[in-house]
Amino acid sequence: MDIVQLLIILPIVTLLGMIVAKKELHIKSVALAGSSLQLILAIILTTLYVQMRQAGAIAPYLFQSSYVWFAPLKIYFTSGIDGISLVMILMTALVVLSGVLVSWKINKQVKEFFFLLILLSLSAYGFFMTTNLFAMFFFLELAVIPKFLLIGMWGSGRKEYSSMKLALMLMAGSALVFLGMIGLFYESGMQSWDIQDIARLNIPIATQRVLYLLLFTGFGVFTAMFPFHTWAPDGHSSAPTAASMFLAGISMKLGGYGCLRVATYLLPGAAQELSWIFIILASIAIIYGAFATMMQKDLKYMNAYSSVSHVGFIILGIAMLTKVAITGAVMQMVSHGIMTALFFAAIGMIYDRAHTRQANELGGMLKQIPFIGAAFIVSGLTSLGLPGFSGFVSEMTIFVGSWEHAGIFYRVATILAAASIVVTAVYILRAVGFAIWGSITNKEFLKLKDATWSERTATVLLVLGILLIGLAPFLFVRLIDMDTTTIYQKLISGVLVH
Amino acid sequence: MDNVLLFRFEIVIAVLILALLVMSLRDFNTKVTAFLGTMNILLLVNFLAGWLPMATGSYFSGFFRTTDLIVFEKNILNLGILLISLTSYQWLKQSEHRLEFYFLMLSSIMGVFVMLSSGHILMLYLGVEMSTIPIAAMSNFNLNEKRSSEAGLKLILSSAFSTGIMLFGISLLYGAVGNLSFDSVIANLHPDMLTIFAFTFILAGFAFKMSIVPFHLWTADVYEGSPIAVTNFLSVISKGSVVFVFLTILYHLFGGLKEEWLYAISILSILSMTIGNLFAMRQQNAKRFLAFSSISQVGFVLVGVAGASVMGSTSVVYFILIYLLSNIAAFGVISAMADTTGSESLQSFKGLYKSNPFYALFMVVALFSLAGVPPVAGFFGKLFLLTSGMNSKLYVLLGFAGANLVLSLYNYLRVVKYMFIDEAIETIPPMKRNRQLTIALVVCTIGLLAIGFIPELYQYISQICTM
Numbered sequence: 005m006d007i008v009q010l011l012i013i014l015p016i017v018t019l020l021g022m023i024v025a026k027k028e029l030h031i032k033s034v035a036l037a038g039s040s041l042q043l044i045l046a047i048i049l050t051t052l053y054v055q056m057r058q059a060g061a062i063a064p065y066l067f068q069s070s071y072v073w074f075a076p077l078k079i080y081f082t083s084g085i086d087g088i089s090l091v092m093i094l095m096t097a098l099v100v101l102s103g104v105l106v107s108w109k110i111n112k113q114v115k116e117f118f119f120l121l122i123l124l125s126l127s128a129y130g131f132f133m134t135t136n137l138f139a140m141f142f143f144l145e146l147a148v149i150p151k152f153l154l155i156g157m158w159g160s161g162r163k164e165y166s167s168m169k170l171a172l173m174l175m176a177g178s179a180l181v182f183l184g185m186i187g188l189f190y191e192s193g194m195q196s197w198d199i200q201d202i203a204r205l206n207i208p209i210a211t212q213r214v215l216y217l218l219l220f221t222g223f224g225v226f227t228a229m230f231p232f233h234t235w236a237p238d239g240h241s242s243a244p245t246a247a248s249m250f251l252a253g254i255s256m257k258l259g260g261y262g263c264l265r266v267a268t269y270l271l272p273g274a275a276q277e278l279s280w281i282f283i284i285l286a287s288i289a290i291i292y293g294a295f296a297t298m299m300q301k302d303l304k305y306m307n308a309y310s311s312v313s314h315v316g317f318i319i320l321g322i323a324m325l326t327k328v329a330i331t332g333a334v335m336q337m338v339s340h341g342i343m344t345a346l347f348f349a350a351i352g353m354i355y356d357r358a359h360t361r362q363a364n365e366l367g368g369m370l371k372q373i374p375f376i377g378a379a380f381i382v383s384g385l386t387s388l389g390l391p392g393f394s395g396f397v398s399e400m401t402i403f404v405g406s407w408e409h410a411g412i413f414y415r416v417a418t419i420l421a422a423a424s425i426v427v428t429a430v431y432i433l434r435a436v437g438f439a440i441w442g443s444i445t446n447k448e449f450l451k452l453k454d455a456t457w458s459e460r461t462a463t464v465l466l467v468l469g470i471l472l473i474g475l476a477p478f479l480f481v482r483l484i485d486m487d488t489t490t491i492y493q494k495l496i497s498g499v500l501v502h
Numbered sequence: 503m504d505n506v507l508l509f510r511f512e513i514v515i516a517v518l519i520l521a522l523l524v525m526s527l528r529d530f531n532t533k534v535t536a537f538l539g540t541m542n543i544l545l546l547v548n549f550l551a552g553w554l555p556m557a558t559g560s561y562f563s564g565f566f567r568t569t570d571l572i573v574f575e576k577n578i579l580n581l582g583i584l585l586i587s588l589t590s591y592q593w594l595k596q597s598e599h600r601l602e603f604y605f606l607m608l609s610s611i612m613g614v615f616v617m618l619s620s621g622h623i624l625m626l627y628l629g630v631e632m633s634t635i636p637i638a639a640m641s642n643f644n645l646n647e648k649r650s651s652e653a654g655l656k657l658i659l660s661s662a663f664s665t666g667i668m669l670f671g672i673s674l675l676y677g678a679v680g681n682l683s684f685d686s687v688i689a690n691l692h693p694d695m696l697t698i699f700a701f702t703f704i705l706a707g708f709a710f711k712m713s714i715v716p717f718h719l720w721t722a723d724v725y726e727g728s729p730i731a732v733t734n735f736l737s738v739i740s741k742g743s744v745v746f747v748f749l750t751i752l753y754h755l756f757g758g759l760k761e762e763w764l765y766a767i768s769i770l771s772i773l774s775m776t777i778g779n780l781f782a783m784r785q786q787n788a789k790r791f792l793a794f795s796s797i798s799q800v801g802f803v804l805v806g807v808a809g810a811s812v813m814g815s816t817s818v819v820y821f822i823l824i825y826l827l828s829n830i831a832a833f834g835v836i837s838a839m840a841d842t843t844g845s846e847s848l849q850s851f852k853g854l855y856k857s858n859p860f861y862a863l864f865m866v867v868a869l870f871s872l873a874g875v876p877p878v879a880g881f882f883g884k885l886f887l888l889t890s891g892m893n894s895k896l897y898v899l900l901g902f903a904g905a906n907l908v909l910s911l912y913n914y915l916r917v918v919k920y921m922f923i924d925e926a927i928e929t930i931p932p933m934k935r936n937r938q939l940t941i942a943l944v945v946c947t948i949g950l951l952a953i954g955f956i957p958e959l960y961q962y963i964s965q966i967c968t969m
Contacts, residue, residue, distance in 0.1 A: 074882075074957045076816065076964040077889065141885075146876045152915065156923035164923060168915060175911045179904035182885065186892045186900070194813075194893075 007049060008067040008083050008133055011093065014042055015126035019119060028114045032104075035118040039101040042125065046097040053090055054483070064200065064490060065135060073139070078189075078196055082136045087484040088334055089132045092261055095341040096132065098469050099253040100125040102462035103246035106349045109356065109456075110158070110244075117158060120150040121246055128254045132261065137185045137197040140266070144181065144226070144258055148174045151255065154247040155239060166235075166242035173235040177225025181262065184219035187211065188270060202270050203494065209273045216274035219267035220282060226259025229282070229319050230289035233312045240308035245352025248304065252311045253345035257337045260318040264333065264491065268322055272495045275325060280413065282323040287417045289316030294427035298434075303351045303361045306435060307344065310387060313424060314340045314395075320421055321402040324414065327492035329405025332398055334484050339386070339394035339473055346466040347383035350376055353459055354439070357452045363435050368444035373454045377440045379463045384432040386470050389425050394473035399425070401477075507557045508568045511576045512619075514548050515612045522605050531601040538594055541604055542938065545584040552577040560621055564683055567621040570966040575618055575746045575819065582739045582826050583611055588942035589834035590731035592841050592934075597729075599643060606636040607735060614743040623672055623682040626747070630668070630711070634661045637740060641728040653727025660710060660720035668707025674700035684755055691758040701756055705766065708751065711744040714804070715773040718797050722781075725793035730840060733789055734833040737796045742822045745803055749815050752807060760810055767808045768899045774801030775902060779909035783916075788836045788846050791913070792829065795872060798910055799825055802887055805903050809890030816964040817890045821883035824871060824953060828880055831868035831946035834939055835861050842933045848917060853926025858933050862921045864943045871950045873914035874907060879953035886960075 018038025025031045049067075056066055065084030073079045085093065103121060110117050123146070130143035148171055155167035189197050191207050207215070221232070228236035236256070240248045268275045293313025300306040318340070321333025353376045354369060355361050370377035386393040389400075406418040444450060455463065473480055506513075521544065531537045552573070560567035587594075587604075594600040613632025620626040638661060642654025672682070678696040679687050691697060706717060713721040725733045752763060778798025785791040803825075806817040836846065838861060843850050855862035871880030888903055953959060 072957065074886075074960050076961055077813070077886065079957075138885075142876050142881070145881065149870065149875050152918075153922060156919060164919060167923070168912070168919065171915055172908055172912055176905075176908045179907045182888065183900055183904050186889050189889065190892045 006067050006069040006083065007045075007052065008085055009069065010045055011042070011049075011129040011133055012083075012126065014038060014045060015122050015129065018122050019126070022115060022119050022122070025115070028111070031115050031118055032108060035104050035122060036101075038122060039097070039104045039125065042129075043097040043101050046094045049085070050090055050094060050483075053085065053087075057486070064487070068135075073136075077138075078194070079138045080136050080198070081134065081139050082198055083133045084135050085133055086487045088261070088265070088487045091334065091338050091480060091483055092132045092257060093129060095257070095338045095469070096125060096128045096254050098465060099249055099341060099345045100128075102345060102349060102465050103249045103253075105458040105462035105465075106249065106352060107244070107246040108458035113157065117154070117244075120154050121250070123150045124154075124250050124254070128258065131258050135199045137188060137199065137202070137266065139197075140262070141178070141182055141185055144262070145175075145178050147255060147258065148178070151239070151243075151247065151251060154250075155243045158244040158247070159242040160244075161242045162238065163242040166238035170235040170239040173225060173232065177222045177232065177259070180218050180222030180225070181266075182222075184215045184222060184267070187215045187218070191215075199265065199270065207271065207273075209277075212271045212274035213278060216267055216271040216278055217281075219271070220263055223259040223262030223267060224282070224285075224319065227256050227263065227315050227319060228312050229259070230285050230292060230312065230316065233289065233293075236312055237305055237308040240311065240348070241302060241304040245348055245355075248348040248352070249345040252308070252348060253341040256311065256315050257341055260315065260322070260333070260337050263319065264322050264330065268325070269491050269494055272497070275495060279323040279325055282319055283414070283417050286316045286320035286323060287420045289313060290320065290421045290424045291427075294424040294431070298427060298431045300431075301362050301364055303354070303363055303435065303439065304348070306363070306431065307347045307351060310428065310431070311340070311344055313428070314344070314387070317399055317402050317421065320417065321405060324402075324406045324409060325492075325495050326405045326408045327488055328408060329402055330491055331481060331484060331488045332401030332403075332405050334488065335394075335398035335401055335473065335477065335480055338480065339398040339470070342466055342469040342473075343383055343386040343393075343395060346379060346463065346470065347387065349459070349462055349466065350380040350383055353455060354380070358446075358449060363438040365446070366439035366449075367442045367446070368449065369440045372444060372449055372452050375455045375460060375463070379455075379467070380440055381436055382467055382470065384436050386474075388429045388432045392471070392474050394470045394477075397474060397477040505559075505561050508559060508561050508566065510556060511552065511573075511580075512612060512615050514551060515608055515615065518544055518548060519605065519608050519612070522601060522608070526601050534595055534600070537600065538591060538938075542584070542587055542591075545580075545587050549577070549580040549584045552580050564621040564685060565625045566616075566619050568619055570969060571819070572618050574963065574966055575743075576615055578819075578823050578826060579611060579614060579739055579743055582742065582830065583607060583735075585827075585830045585942045585945065586731060586734050586738070588938040589734065589830060589837060591938035592936055593729060593731055593837060597643070603640065603643065603731070606640045610634075610636040610640075610735070611739065614739065617747055618743060620747075621684050623675070623684070623687070627669065627672060630744075631665065633740065633743065634665070634711070637732070637736060640732045640735065641724055643729050643732060647727075649727040650729070651727075653724045656720050656727075657724045660724075664707045664710030664717070667703050667710070671700045671703025671705075671707060674703065687755055688757065691756065693759055693762060698759065698762060701759055701763065702766075704751070705763070708744060708748050709770060712741055712748065712800050713793075713797050714770050714800055715777045715797060718774070718778075721797060722785075722790045722793040725796075726787055726789045730789070730833055730837040730846075733792075734830060737792065737833070738826045738829050741796065741800065742826055745800070745818060745822055749807065749818055753810065753815060764808060764810065764894055764896070767804050768896050771801045771804030771808060771899060772902045774798060774804065775906040776801070776909070779906055779913060782910075782913045786848050788839075788848050788851075791848060791917075792832060792836075795910070795913065796829070798906065799872065801906070802884055802903065805891040805899060806887030808896055808899060809887075809893040811890060811893045812964065812967050813886075813890040813893060815967045816960065817883070817886040819963050819967065820960055821887055824879040824883040824950065827946040827949045827953075828868045828871035831864055831943055831950070832872070834943050834946070835865040835868070838933050838939060839930075843930060848920060849927065850930070851917060851920045852924040854921040854930060857926065857930040861933055861943075864947055865921060866918055867947050867950050869914040869917055873911045875911070877951065877954055879950045882954045882960075
């Protein structure tokens with residue numbers, strides 16, 4: 005067994021522990037212990053990875069191992085990590101732990117709630133660590149039903165509608181992904197589902213076009229790419245806080261990671277030809293998401309729509325196909341994952357106390373609950389891309405990468421994307437002004453109590469993550485540099501494959 | 503002696519039927535608990551005996567044959583009747599005709615076995631008839647209920663109709679080939695008009711049995727009218743066995759017409775998946791819901807069949823095993839619900855998780871398996887069918903299959919929503935646990951959760967399909 009496999013085993017052991025545990029506190033403690041160990045493991049893994057790279061390891065994936073799953077169908081559980089999957093795993097571990105901490109107050113069907121949360125984390129780790137397309141698909145789908153149940157059973161508002169819509173749209177996305185993946189398998193002569201093997205194939209350009217559109221669109225649905233984003237605002241706003249953190253923080257990244265790792269990397273010829281489609285969609289998403297956010301009064305809807313805008317940057321970065329833009333897209337995945345988790349956590353904390361999420365009904369939160377108010381402000385500032393926070397470096401990297409394309413089309417897309425920052429600043433500052441600054445509008449709010457220990461811990465963890473990327477982005481760039489280079493080189497050489 | 507051992511499965515079933523006769527002479531069936539206990543033990547022994555090493559080969563000039571694959575298929579069906587017997591315990595306990603139920607069920611399975619082992623079309627026809635007629639009697643089991651009689655009559659009429667069509671096809675085939683043994687049909691088959699006509703009629707006959715759209719019209723009414731145990735048998739054993747035979751018919755007997763049947767199968771598959779799913783959306787009765795669900799499932803099976811390769815038959819056999827466990831579990835919970843609340847409506851499942859969490863969990867595993875959601879076995883089953891479908895490059899078919907995965911998810915999630923998210927209309931009292939049902943449900947659930955992680959099973963099926 006390799007150390008990477010512990011990322012799968014740990015959540016499974018945690019799940020088993022929760023099944024056995026009887027008392028609520030025990031269940032929560034098992035979940036907390038499990039998710040803390042996950043974060044520790046992810047940090048250890050990063051250290052080992054860096055050491056191995058520094059010692060000269062040049063294999064595309066480290067800690068590789070492979071177990072036979074369905075031998076006649078060439079399905080193996082192959083695991084291995086590179087810099088890109090590593091940062092995604094780190095981000096997942098951070099969001100999972102904060103999600104568990106933020107949910108500490110949950111008292112309805114505790115066992116089921118934490119069970120589903122940890123199951124979601126299992127699916128994310130599995131997805132990021134495997135290089136076998138079938139296994140990847142298994143984990144991608146594994147995440148759908150827990151989301152459905154989390155929203156349906158613990159959600160609020162139009163939870164039934166939202167949960168069903170989310171499950172069906174994601175399932176439709178995954179059906180496209182699967183069709184694309186069987187296509188890749190077929191192209192390998194039905195001999196391999198492995199990313200590394202398929203990357204070596206010379207797939208005819210006509211086939212590439214079809215598979216690229218299937219796969220990018222399929223994964224795009226998971227990323228809430230325009231016009232398949234409609235599950236996101238409903239799903240996010242109806243979900244309980246931790247589920248929103250997962251949905252926006254981790255689940256949307258499964259799609260982004262798939263767009264990059266599967267669609268773009270494996271089908272470089274088609275990517276060169278057709279990525280303009282997704283540049284257009286991403287540009288629309290960025291602008292539309294930003295304006296739609298301006299119209300929202302409900303803080304959760306606001307963050308959900310702003311997520312649509314922010315993940316548009318991810319798609320834009322990937323579709324621009326330059327090394328810098330791809331690096332930016334990976335950084336944006338991590339940055340948005342942490343930032344949006346913090347945003348949802350802060351909104352959840354406010355809602356738990358004030359029982360409203362309407363920005364105009366709130367006010368003066370910073371005076372009454374300063375810690376939560378500060379968390380809200382930090383996430384808002386990250387969202388609008390203030391230097392020093394993670395959003396700035398990732399978005400800036402994408403813009404720089406996009407600007408490398410000299411064509412007018414690319415320039416317009418980049419300018420549009422950059423212009424959205426102004427709109428973002430408007431809605432973020434307005435929300436902060438309404439909800440956080442000012443005097444207390446409702447006398448009931450005078451009774452509110454600030455964050456509990458678990459909420460504080462979660463917030464501190466997430467803020468540290470944001471600051472780490474914001475202040476020392478070179479750490480992340482160093483981690484992912486080699487792999488974005490590999491992807492870029494494949495993209496350049498892919499043009500020749502006709 | 504070795505040759506006689508080729509019939510081991512049939513002999514054991516014949517002995518069981520004789521044992522039933524002896525029991526009826528001694529009025530043993532009136533001692534309800536002892537009788538049902540004995541029957542379950544006998545069926546368990548029958549199932550376990552199936553795994554003993556088995557001679558393979560053919561007998562009666564090739565009329566009867568046994569291969570490792572056929573043995574495996576019979577074992578799956580033996581497991582099925584054991585589980586159905588266990589899930590129907592409560593109902594059989596109350597029924598006056600429990601002996602007749604077993605008698606008919608075993609007679610039908612005898613027909614199924616004959617059908618599976620046939621190496622000659624007449625033997626096949628005999629098997630099909632032998633397996634169908636007892637089921638028609640079984641559907642009419644609730645003698646006092648009008649809908650049960652209606653179900654029996656519908657099944658008799660539709661099966662007579664399908665038999666007629668099939669027989670007509672067989673006679674045309676005889677005209678085209680001049681001999682009905684499988685070997686000579688395979689050797690003398692040419693894609694001329696007469697043969698294609700013959701094939702079309704035989705295909706239609708089988709399509710009736712498998713309730714493939716547009717030959718499905720009897721299904722929902724018969725499923726609804728029959729007692730749950732019989733519906734279960736119909737949906738699992740009857741359908742599963744015909745699918746097994748259908749593989750032989752298509753891949754071996756009519757392998758030479760592959761170009762022709764590939765498109766026919768694709769169209770039937772698309773129709774079954776889509777119409778099954780669309781109609782399932784409107785159903786409120788749990789049995790009718792599962793009837794349309796089974797119609798759409800058979801559509802998915804046909805995607806695998808269209809793969810026309812070893813991977814195709816492996817995926818189909820693998821899927822049928824999973825489908826058997828999923829459906830038996832679902833029907834098991836429905837029968838427990840019907841026993842407790844007297845209702846077979848899907849609405850009555852509202853809030854089930856709060857009142858009866860265990861049954862809701864069993865049901866949810868079964869439904870997720872039918873929907874093809876990981877980590878439950880149905881996920882692997884369905885995806886392997888689709889993967890094998892890629893083999894024939896039928897991209898449109900795969901596209902429809904992908905869309906139908908979403909439609910079917912909606913159907914099953916609707917029931918999951920009832921159980922987990924919605925509030926109960928009337929609080930469901932805690933269901934009486936009966937040991938037999940619980941054992942069956944646990945076996946099905948463990949099977950469904952484990953099969954995806956026991957790759958050796960798929961490997962074994964692939965191996966015996968290759969031979």
